[in-house]
Amino acid sequence: MRTLISNCSGRAIGTLQITALLSMGLTGLSSAVAAERWYTTEQIEQGRAVFQEHCASCHGGEAQGLVEDWQTADENGRYPPPPLNGSAHAWHHALPVLRRTIHKGNVELGGQMPGFVDKIGELDTDAAIAYFQSFWSDEVYATWLENSGPVKVAEEKVEEAAGGRDTAAVTARLAARLPRGARLGPPEQTPIGGVYQVKAGNAYVYLSGDGRYALIGDMLDLTTGENLTERRRAGDRLGLLKGFPDADKVVFMAQGEEKARLDIFTDTSCPYCRKLHAEVPQLRNAGVTVRYLPFPRGGTKGSGYADLKAVWCAADRAAAMDIAKGTAQGRLGDGDCDAAGAVDRGYLLGQQVGITGTPAILLPDGRLQAGYLPAKQLIELLGLARAR
Ligand code: HEC
Missing domain, CATH: 3.40.30.10 (Glutaredoxin)
Known part of the structure; x- marks a missing residue:
């Protein structure tokens, strides 16, 4: 860090702290605080009803599974309905995959899970997922989140929104990656395709579109020689x-x-x-x-x-x-x-x-x-x- 010899320093606040915050959030989510869940308690309650009506007969009332040996296929190569309470495999699937399984079922793919697209709408589908995820431990949930949670969902959305202009998706992804206390501004596109500028506290950071990589530093336009990050900070100060x-x-x-x-x-x-x-x-x-x-x-x-x-x-x-x-x-x-x-x-x-x-x-x-x-x-x- 630069040593300031010509001023009277106050308490250290700023970039260093933000850097620490970011690196914590970007690397060790599962080892850090319990992640905030994507669903509300209302969704769990709604999902409980959906689940009892459509899913419990095969997956058990508390998504615990009804067949003990759910990992062994029968003579036709078909698997019994697995538990969905976090003890089995469901946490390997990103949210869109879970939604697709419930909507389309697995019959087409040779499985037995029926499709529910004609029976339950999108909101009830999400509610059913919220219900069985409510049985997941923080550890299982954090692992899911890191590998395939809403972060991945947002990624899909960005791809859909050609050119990755869906900044709401970037925000969602970041919120999932970063610790809760982080004060984040809305992500903005930069002249570098796929790289977003986000204000975190007083500092600007640059993030790859998938929210995975962070660059901490200033962005320069080498044709004009202008420091674009500093120009933003200057504007912020005047504001x-x-x-x-x-x-x-x-x-x-x-x-x-x-x-x-x-x-x-x-x-x-x-x-x-x-x-x-x-x-x-x-x-x-x-x-x-x-x-x-x-x-x-x-x-x-x-x-x-x-x-x-x-x-x-x-x-x-x-x-x-x-x-x-x-x-x-x-x-x-x-x-x-x-x-x-x-x-x-x-x-x-x-x-x-x-x-x-x-x-x-x-x-x-x-x-x-x-x-x-x-x-x-x-x-x-x-x-x-x-x-x-
Ligand atoms: C007729 C029995 C049956 C019903 C009813 C049923 N499922 Fe399934 N489900 C299965 C089976 C069997 C599998 C295992 C995969 C396969 O072979 O289809 C499965 C797999 C799944 C999976 C994937 C789990 C994993 O670990 O990969 C999810 C998620 C799921 N079901 C959710 C639901 C939800 C939510 C409902 C209610 C809306 C529901 N299922 C209703 C039989 C059922």
Whole structure:
């Protein structure tokens, strides 16, 4: 990981954690938490009735099977009805295969299982499957899920939806692969066929259409040189920033004509924020307006928290910021007012934006400069350096 030497780091959140989350979800589902089942308890109840009426006579009322030696064929090579409660073979079959067996039966294939396509509809078929799967242990279910569960079903759907445009199917597949707590955005197609971009937490990951392979990294367009992932992140940041009203920022207006604006997440207790603050006059002279957002990097327990609140409660916030950052003498008032709520909101927003330390400087195009940069360099980054 990159070492940030020019900022004050907060608590580590972000990519690393997501990577761990993903690798856990993508490799060890069966060994991890019990997988969430695809069906509801209502479906089990509905399926119980269906099963008693149509299936129990051969497979047993609790899908336990009625013939002990279900693995031995008779002299005609036919097998008795097997248990469907997870003790036999049924978990080898993907959902569409189970549905097909129930609808069409196996007679055509030389078996004895009758087809039910004329007797029970699709919903009752699924309910019957839900019923006998409700007897499966978590272990059996997880094995099924991993090998042939809804993941495979979704795959079929994607193939049907020519070109794999069925993003709902990709979502379903991912939800099946990933641990429950994962915050996933909707999958989007990328310029690379069959590769989807998904937002997981604050990070973007790329997934193969079958949800099996994940790429963690940035996607570059080598013809234009553009970092497509970063462009997305920049857009996300600007979108998030819109949720924080300008009136809640501490603003240092450009001198004369305003040429650019910087939004800077700051913590009064951070030495690099103070260093940058001392150069704010230089920025203002160059036509840059600085708008501060509060980011108490230690959260509510950090030393900056109380001071930031005091700044936000002050009648003249800019003057209070100067005092808090040591560029002016004076005393801070108290931080007990409604406006202090902005400090908590700033902290939340910073986390959503993916900020881990201060100062964090957002450029007008959404680029993020993590850590201190001298004013001169910032002015260059903004394209405002005076042409020679
Ligand atoms: C007349 C007896 C009979 C009835 C009724 C019956 N089945 Fe079957 N089923 C079988 C037999 C026999 C097999 C074994 C495969 C074969 O030879 O067809 C089987 C196999 C299956 C399988 C595949 C199991 C595996 O391990 O491969 C499923 C799933 C299944 N049945 C579900 C049902 C459901 C659900 C119903 C009710 C809607 C039902 N069956 C009703 C006789 C029956």
